[in-house]
Amino acid sequence: MLFLERLHLTHYKSYDSEAFLFSRRINAIVGENGSGKTNLLDAIYFLSLTKSALTSQDALSIRHGADFMVIDGTFRKSDEAFSDSIPASGKASQITVSLPRGQRKVVLQDRKAYERLADHIGRFPVVLIAPDDTDLVRDGSEERRKFIDGVLSQQRPDYLADLLQYNRLLDQRNSLLKQFHERHYTDEDLLEAYSQPLVELSLRLHEQRKAFIASFLPVFQEHYTGLSEGREAVSIAYDSEIVPDDFQREFWLNRHRDVAAQRTTMGIHRDDYLFEIDSYPLKKFGSQGQQKSFVIALKLAQFDLLTREKGFQPILLLDDIFDKLDDRRIAMLLRCMKDGTFGQVFLTDARPERTQALLSDAGIDAGIITIGQK
Template structure:
């Protein structure tokens, strides 16, 4: 699968732009703020129906205009896939595939899989557990369209249970029958999500370890561990054990919404003891493992988007990374960088053809 053409109108800092891509490596080159990353984000919209950086669609509309349109033509299994996303201020987002509207955006997720690597990914390491759960959910959702539905159900029931706990605290009226119904719904949905996360992490960890060891040349020992309360106790028992605590805190304190990933280097937390280069290598290995997992599950190569990935990586890790992304294990690749010379030298040295796009203040010169 690869993206043949992309066009944007009134998207972020672009008034209008149209690009035709190589099936291999494509690079957007220019100064910071020129709009390189915005092109990657437009591609992300076509794959996952949303921005990678900002969940508010209306904030992607170019200043002084009332709408944006992103269109793309993909080649997949020798067939053309035309995808279009449009947003007008104060109106619902429209998303079309081959000129047909989607009833649910969730039905598009996974059709055109994509992996994005960005400096913003550092939040996976340094922020709270929600960022790490999002990472797991993003990967599984692109391979299992029922998983996203299950997550939606779980979060709705969780919100209802928390509202009931607050109402009990506010009014003093305890309705064990209603709480039991919500518990049953939460257990059913949560247990399904847990089993899928557990199975995913068992397969994913092996792939991750392989990628990190290649990137670091076997110089560092890292660990990726899935943590869940459900690994040690079934969900029903957890809810029953924690009911008094839940009532006191007015929220549900046990469940898969507390799942986390533990990242370690040489047995110590990566967040505190990993250098910037080691943290970035860890993140890149996570994303490349995501790519490999999607490739295995889908049976074709996803798109790979690398935003400003050379920063804070030493030359050895950069070379290793470029060796990986330019070989037959990866398909179409999009890269952003501020240095023309660096990108040209890397790929010329490896004998890999690359298509260059010069970006300056929302204008593109191919």
């Protein structure tokens, strides 16, 4: 079992310098809106995945006016049941993320830097359920790819390594295509040197994505059925232009179009995942409640698959769920907290009395962390 014992933040977003000790089970983070509750969840996410869930620019995580930020925490893995009354045992790992302004971030485990940041991903997995998760439905294909890639990257280090290499080669090939377009000259031997490994990685990543959806779909559908009481059928279709037997040939024939477009117009970076309800697009035909149930089922399926892959439960982060979910969905999550389906949970709420009443009525003991009070 995995849990986060302690956390110290220095110049992280709204925090100057603050330390926290956590319950091994349920942690309710309460405080007024704007007090820093979501930033605390984001720091846990950053500690696990070496990036913020809220912004793609690391520098935005440094407190305004500060020259650096540090997130320092201790994870522990134990074979024992979660109970704050039992002294913690099992292996502890101190993780430190430091970012000086204008420089690259450094991630250390037990004060030793990783050779590659990717080596950290998946060691201390987290699942985040947040108010903006329905962007997965409403936004473009990039958001859906990011979600699936994130799940796969925490599960499989080899997938993450291939994806990072693919993105590097894609950037390099796109830069080369832009140069060819500007100079009205194409060096096809040089272009092939970038194209061949990109094709090989596309085919490998394509197969892993296809296999993942096949294993993910029944778990996701089971969760959705529980949330919706079986009122409708949902599905996820992997939408890719890659046909393995023909892709290498089609990719090469497409090179002149790529030069004209100044970018690579074929590949797994154009994949999408089609969310459907009763065989219709969820984005157009799903109600707000159905869309919420869909994304919660996605995240719960992510939780289940990570638990199965890792052999222990990931940490669950629930941001502002009591304001965004109806009573039935809240009750389902509370049951999972109580019966041990989830391991360590962090949840935020702007109304402490509501949180305490809901947890008390469900028979759940929780550590209450009040943000914004000295």
